[in-house]
Amino acid sequence: MTRLAYGSVILIGIAAAGLGGYGVAGGAGTLRLTWLVPLGGIELTLDPLGGLFLALIGLAVVPASVYALGYPDGDTGRFAYFVFVASMCVVPLAANTMTFLIAWELMSLASYFLVLRDRESRESIRAAWVYAVMTHAGLACLLAGMLLLGADVGSPRFADWRAAASALAPTTRDAAFVLLALGFAGKAGVIPLHVWLPLAHPAAPSHVSALMSGVMIKLGIYGLLRVSLDWLGVGPPWWGAALLIAGAASSVIGVLYALVEHDLKRLLAFHSIENIGIILLGIGSAALYRVAGLDALALLGLIAALYHTVNHAAFKALLFLGAGAVVHATGTRNMEAMGGLIKRMPWTAACFLIGSAAIAALPPLNGFVSEWLTFLALFQNMRLESVGQNLVFTLGIASLALTGGLAMACFVKAFGITFLALPRSDAAAGAHEASPPMRLAMLALAAACVALGLGPTLVVPVFGAVAAAVLRTAPQATGGDWLTLRVSGEFASLSTAAIAVVLAASFLVPLAALRLVGASRRTRGYETWGCGRIVQTARMEYTATAFANPFKRVFDFFYRPTKRLDIEFHPESRFFVERIEYENPTRSxxxxxxxxxxxxxxxxxxxxxxxxxxxxxxxxxxxxxxxxxxxxxxx
Amino acid sequence: MTTASNLLAFLGLVVTLLIVWRQSWPARLRLFAAQSLLLAALASTVGVLAQRRGLVLVAAVVIVVKGLVIPRVLARIGSGAPVRPIAPGRSSGITLLVAGGLVVAAYVIMLPVTSSVELPTEGAIPLAFAMALIGLALCVTGRDALGHILGFLVFENGIFGLAILATYGLPGIVEAGVFLDVLVIVLIMEAVVVQVRREHDSIDVDRLRELRG
Known part of the structure; x- marks a missing residue:
């Protein structure tokens, strides 16, 4: 039964990927069932943007479902999982209000039940409750915005909105934008509507968190794209500025929270907020450039956003699957109780490392390429005249730079504390490698990360075509040959393949040179130097708390940490200490x-x-x- | 026709005010029956003068249902209750004052209606509407379940009068449906009241507060 359920979901995923690919390639189609429900009936339309998100869903669903086949308690919530995936596939195809809202609500409800997997634990009940409240507040905003637009245009169909957008009254358009953007931003987890994310993602089983973080919140991005660039036409500049500022805030604040988080899955959830922020930076810049009439730059910004959307789906799904394997192997989500897993779970560790490097935007992996493109889109703000807009762009650049650095630090912590050094608990010492389907899923996603990183010259034209269809301009923003990606003429160029070769060579050439000069190849195994102490224990290791502490001090105006120090003195003398417990939790x-x-x-x-x-x-x-x-x- | 309908509606209102004033249950019941008969007279008058035979039939049904059956059921419900549910020292003065206010309100609210239609019965429309409003007010001030039922019935009578005066009656099927509704409601209420009395030894509305969650 479990196999049948996940097998059929895999088939749905493959079909969705195929159909989406057809849409991206320019295929179009419409399906109407007007008798089924009132208010316009069910109407599905395939267009390039919808196709891209559909393909993304399909490609993420396949490894997540393969993983679920090997997941120990994968047989709970099969039906909800099926509904969740099916409704997600309908969302990017929906062509009118009724269809969209039905699919959207089904998706939210199904994921609610998946979050509420453990009906006994207080934590997951609270997570599901917060999730339900936030998602329905968002739904209320969407409903209000869509009804407002529908009443004003006189049609529930999105295509009619598009046609009538320029004739709408500015106040109506602004009101609709605010309502719809709030609704979609809630689903995407934009600061300050993010509160449900760090609760819901850890509570759900890992293949579900991978999909929620990799794909479902991307549908919030999909909505924001539709609202800011498609349904409402070319809006006033403040729309783009608002998106840019929201993106800047989300990226920095998301990564700051992730830094001090020691729960592995919560850490990843906060990183989702950060990456949503980075995607928003691209969308916001596209919207602003488009208002200014700089179509080529708008295209670049949108390409960066779409690229990062796909990349984030790849590496975040990978990281959640890896985290799920770790959590299952150790029985805890607390990083302070892990350590040394690289020896016990080498496959998982390797995949997690690739995901970490990708999310930390290290070349030549995929995160680097899309963040680089985002930077280039932001840097070219000097072509805009308005000083205010330039300031907003500067804010975006600064926050993206800060985010990149902090994300790097955060994944040094996440990987280092989890996988390196000695096990910090018995559970970590007794950990075992993940089952073959789980490994297969993680390997596939790791391969996707590498491929998306090495092949930007192949991928960018595809995103370019989709972005051009959204913006309705000519698809020309980037160029170059098969090896090098050239952006905005001679503004910048990048060849990740060359970087990969150089990096590989810098590692291999010294080895070969040493071999040539005949250096001794004998390896000596010995204990790590422990400052002269004889006994080495896990208690002497660097902890996640210690790693995060400097950041807590630098950003203490933001974290507002509280300190709790419990010292138990020796009964004989206060000069000797039995036990010290130190905690400095932050306040949100x-x-x-x-x-x-x-x-x-x-x-x-x-x-x-x-x-x-x-x-x-x-x-x-x-x-x-x-x-x-x-x-x-x-x- | 104007004089006749005005007179009958006026008498209906007077009877309604008397229901508000009187506190003994059998007296109110007799007044309600009288009110129903007055409405039946009103319906048949309008029916004859406006040459709508259906209304005469409706009047006959009113006499049977509201003049005979419902009062009898109500008498059965009230048979176990004290004759005067209101505690000593509480008169119906304030309620009468409110009823007077509602008559004024009915005239104010119906002003746009009466000034826009050209019916011979237009003068009586606010009177019937005032009956309906006073019926609702009876519901509000009712001290026990019987008072609520009576208020509801007076309200329904007011609406019925309004329908006769403003549109010369409703379509037959609607009229029949309404009569059936009223009858069923009264029968259900009888069952409920009997049940409540058995549970609480009283049908005082204040006791219902205990049901609040």
């Missing part, structure tokens, strides 16, 4: 200053309204009478 700005006051306000409001509910039948009847009179008098 968004919980304390945004959500807590908002929730308090909501509770106070609910209490105030609760006075209406007195329990007296006479009072209820009086409400009816008063309402009737008011309506009749005012009408």
């Amino acid at each position: 700005i968004f919980d304390d200053w945004l959500y807590r006051p908002a929730l308090d306000l909501l509770h106070a409001g609910a209490r105030a309204v609760g006075a209406l509910q007195s329990g007296s039948a006479n009072q209820y009847l009086a409400y009816i009478l008063v309402a009737l009179l008011l309506m009749l008098v005012l009408a």
Whole structure:
């Protein structure tokens, strides 16, 4: 039964990838079932942008489902998983409000049940609850925005919105943009609507978190692309600026939270927020360039965004699958209890390392290429006239640079503490390698990361064609030959293949040279130097807390860390210490200053309204009478 | 026709005010029956004068259902209750004042209607509407379940009068449906009231507060 479920999901994935590829290649098609539901019925349309996201879903679903076949408790939530994947496939194809919202809500509900896998644990109940609240607040925004647009245009079909966009009143268009962008940003996990992400991703099983982080939040990006560049036409500059600023904030804040996180899956969840921010930087720059009439640069920005979307799906799915293997092997998500796993799980470690290098944007892997393209799109802001917009771009550049550095540090920690050194717990010492299907899935995704990194000259024209279809311009933003990618004429060029060759050579040439000069090839194995101490234990190792501490100090205005120090002295003398426990948890700005006051306000409001509910039948009847009179008098 | 409909609607309103004023249950019940008979008279008058035979039939049904059957059921429901549910010292003065206010409100609300239509019955429309509003107010001030039922029935009578005066009656199928509804509601309420009385030894509405979650 489990095999049948995941097998059919794999088939759906392959079909989606094929259909999506057909759409990316320029194929189009429409399917209408008007009798099925009211308000326009079911309508599906394949276009290049939808095709790209459909293909992305398909390509991510296949390894995630293969992984699930080997996942120990993969047989819980099979049905929800099936619905989740199927509804995700419909979202990028939906061509009217009804179809879109049905698929969107099904996707949210199915993922809600997947998050709520463990119905006993308080943590996952809370995660699912926060997720449900946030996703439905987003749905409310989407519904309001879509109904507003639909009423104004007079049609629930997206194609009609596109045609009527330029004739809409500016206030309507702005209102629709704000509502729809808020709804989609909530799903994408843009700061400050991100609160559900670090709760929901760890609570779900790993193949589901891989899909949620790799694909589902990308559908939020898909929506943002549609809203900012497609459905509403060319908007005012502040739309692009808002997206850019949101992207800058999300990238930096996401990575800052990830740095101090010691729960492996939560760390990855925060990195999803960061990468969504990077994608938004590309989208925002595209929107701003498009308003200014710089079509080639808009194309570049959009290509960067799409490229990073695909890349993030590849390496984040890989990292979540790797984290799932680690969590299953050690029974904990806490990095402080791991260590030394590279010897026990070499395959997983290698794949995780590739994913880490890719997400930290190290050449020649895929993360590097798309972040490089994003940088180039941002750097060319000097062609814009407005000083304000230039300042926004500068903010984007600065935050992207900071993000890159911090992400690097974060994955040094994530990989180093998890896989290197000695095991910090018995569970880590007894860890075992993942099952073959899980390894296969991770290897496939690692290969995708490498391929996307080495082959930008092949991939970029594809994204270029999709981006040109979205922006409705000629598909020409980048050039170059099969080896080198050339951007904006002579502005910049990159050849990851050459970099890969140089990197490989710098590693291999010294080895070959040593061999040539006849150096001794005897390897000596010995213990690590322990500062002269005789016994080496895991307690002497560097910890994740220690690694994050300098960052906590530098950014303490942001983290607002609290310190807790428990010292147990020796009963005989206070000069000797039995046990020290040190903790410095951080406090979330968004919980304390945004959500807590908002929730308090909501509770106070609910209490105030609760006075209406007195329990007296006479009072209820009086409400009816008063309402009737008011309506009749005012009408 | 104007004089006749005005007079009958006026008498209906007077009876409604008397229902508000009186507190003894059998008296209110008799007043309700009287009100129903007045409405039946109104319906047949309008039916004869406007040459709508259907209305005469409707009047006959009103006499049977609201003049005979429902009062009898209500009497059965109220047989175990004290004659005067209101505690000593509480008069119906304020309720009467509210009812007077509602009559004024009915005139104000119906002003756009009466000034735009050219019916011979237009003068009586606010009177019927005032009956409906006072019926709702009876519901609001009702001290026990019987008061609520009576208020609802008066409200329904007001609406019925309004329909006769403003449109010379509703389509037959709607009228029949409404009568059936009213009858069924009264029967259901009888069952509920009997049940509540058995549980709580009282049908005082204040006791319902205990049900709040």
